[in-house]
Amino acid sequence: MTTARVVLIGAASLAIVAAVAAAIVTRPRPRTALDTLYLAVPVLGVVVLVIFVAAHA
Amino acid sequence: MTGSRLAAYGLLIKPRIIELLLITTVPAMVLAAGAWPGTGLVAATLFGGFLSAAGANALNNVIDRDIDVHMERTRHRPLPTHRVRPGEAFVIGLALGAAGFLWLWWATNLLAALLATAALAFYVLVYSMFLKRTTHQNIVIGGAAGAVPALVGWAAVTGTLGLPAWVLFGVVFYWTPPHFWALALRFKEDYGRAGVPMLPVVAGVRTTVWQITLYSVVVVAVSLLLYPIASVGSVYLVSALVLGVVLIGQAIALHRRPDRAMRLFRWSNLYLALLFASVVVDVLVAA
Numbered sequence: 480m481t482t483a484r485v486v487l488i489g490a491a492s493l494a495i496v497a498a499v500a501a502a503i504v505t506r507p508r509p510r511t512a513l514d515t516l517y518l519a520v521p522v523l524g525v526v527v528l529v530i531f532v533a534a535h536a
Numbered sequence: 537m538t539g540s541r542l543a544a545y546g547l548l549i550k551p552r553i554i555e556l557l558l559i560t561t562v563p564a565m566v567l568a569a570g571a572w573p574g575t576g577l578v579a580a581t582l583f584g585g586f587l588s589a590a591g592a593n594a595l596n597n598v599i600d601r602d603i604d605v606h607m608e609r610t611r612h613r614p615l616p617t618h619r620v621r622p623g624e625a626f627v628i629g630l631a632l633g634a635a636g637f638l639w640l641w642w643a644t645n646l647l648a649a650l651l652a653t654a655a656l657a658f659y660v661l662v663y664s665m666f667l668k669r670t671t672h673q674n675i676v677i678g679g680a681a682g683a684v685p686a687l688v689g690w691a692a693v694t695g696t697l698g699l700p701a702w703v704l705f706g707v708v709f710y711w712t713p714p715h716f717w718a719l720a721l722r723f724k725e726d727y728g729r730a731g732v733p734m735l736p737v738v739a740g741v742r743t744t745v746w747q748i749t750l751y752s753v754v755v756v757a758v759s760l761l762l763y764p765i766a767s768v769g770s771v772y773l774v775s776a777l778v779l780g781v782v783l784i785g786q787a788i789a790l791h792r793r794p795d796r797a798m799r800l801f802r803w804s805n806l807y808l809a810l811l812f813a814s815v816v817v818d819v820l821v822a823a
Contacts, residue, residue: 484764487773491757498753505746507672507739517673521710525754528706528761535699536764 484536492529499525544619548597548628549590556805557589557685558582563815564689564704570767571823573693581648581692584640585685588652591633592659592681598625599664606730609723629660644692651691655684672735675720679712700766703758704815708808710755714748714787715804721745721790721797745790748800752787756780759811768818775814783807 499522509515561581565573572578597604597615601622604610614620633656640649663678671677683705690701720727720734721744727734736744759776762768786800 487760488764491760494757495754498750498757502747502750502754505743505750507735507743507747510733510738511671514671514673517667517671517677520673521676521713521754524709525706525758528702528758531699532703532761532765 488529488533488536492533495525495529541619544614545628548594548614548620548625549632550593550597553593554586554589556808557682558585559809560683560704560708560812561585561685561689563812564686564701565693566816566819567700567704567766567768568690568693568698570819572820577644577692580643581640581689584636584643584648585652585688586636587632587639588636588656589685591629591631591636592656594625594629594632595656595660596664598622598629599660600668603669603730603732607723607726609726640688640692645695647695647697648688648691651684651688655681655688658684668732670733672733672738674733675716675735676713679709679716682712683708700762703762703765704812706758706761707755707811710751710758711804711808714751714755714783715801715808717744717748717751718790718797718801718804721794722801741794745787745794748790749784749787752784756784762815767822768815769822771818771821772814775818776811779807779811779814 503518503522506518509518562578565578565581597613597620600610601613601615604613605616610616615622615625633653636656637649637653640652659678659681663674663681667674667678686704686708687697687701690704691697717735720736721741724734724736724741728737735747756776759780760773763773763776783804786803790797790800
């Protein structure tokens with residue numbers, strides 16, 4: 480993997496982690512337990528995507 | 537059949553939404569093939585995708601008719617105005633969905649047909665009937681249905697699902713919330729009147745604008761992940777960066793002027809179209 484690709488994956492991953500963390504911190508107050516469960520879908524989805532991309536790049 | 541009745545059937549399938557769905561299919565096909573996959577296959581896949589999406593939209597009209605009648609934006613649709621009967625729309629939706637499945641199976645492969653039909657089922661049974669009415673995370677989860685055409689396009693060419701297809705899926709999935717929340721900001725009162733718990737209705741404008749901004753950052757970051765794992769080059773990378781900076785800039789601008797949400801809504805449409813077009817250009821230039 481070239482340095483440019485490592486840097487790109489790293490920068491994209493950092494941006495995702497920062498944005499997801501901020502999205503969790505600033506999330507609207509859950510109205511039901513399901514609201515919290517639903518939030519896990521986009522969070523886990525992007526984490527899995529980053530892991531797969533890093534592993535396959 | 538009269539012209540106005542025909543026009544009502546045309547509106548039932550929400551043709552503008554279908555346009556956007558199809559925009560994401562062709563670039564996925566080009567990326568999967570590493571070249572133009574053949575006009576016949578592209579046309580066949582688009583036609584099948586059109587049938588499935590049209591079926592989903594017709595069924596959505598049936599389910600949402602009690603909501604649509606309360607919203608200024610939707611109360612002129614064929615069902616609230618009684619130009620099409622619910623039973624009629626239901627049959628049309630089912631027929632289109634079944635035709636989409638059979639067509640895609642015959643013209644492409646079973647995986648593409650199953651994916652398109654699964655998206656229809658998810659959109660109708662999970663999003664429209666349940667999520668939309670019960671949670672402010674409705675469009676976050678429901679966005680998965682709109683992201684499936686990228687998988688359909690990839691599957692139509694390869695008969696499998698590769699990682700680049702999932703990245704394209706991720707781009708559309710994370711693009712959907714900021715796109716729809718911008719619309720929901722504009723029509724906040726409409727959604728509130730209809731009792732739909734869209735994010736601006738239950739959490740307010742400030743929280744919504746923050747969530748739009750953060751999801752925009754995620755979209756741009758996910759779009760950049762395509763570069764290391766797919767056969768795309770600098771045309772795509774530069775396009776993704778430039779378009780992404782503008783998208784995030786538009787989202788940040790909303791903090792000062794939330795009344796300009798429709799500007800972001802329109803730009804987000806253009807963003808997705810141009811980003812996916814850059815995939816096509818990049819692959820075809822290199823081929």
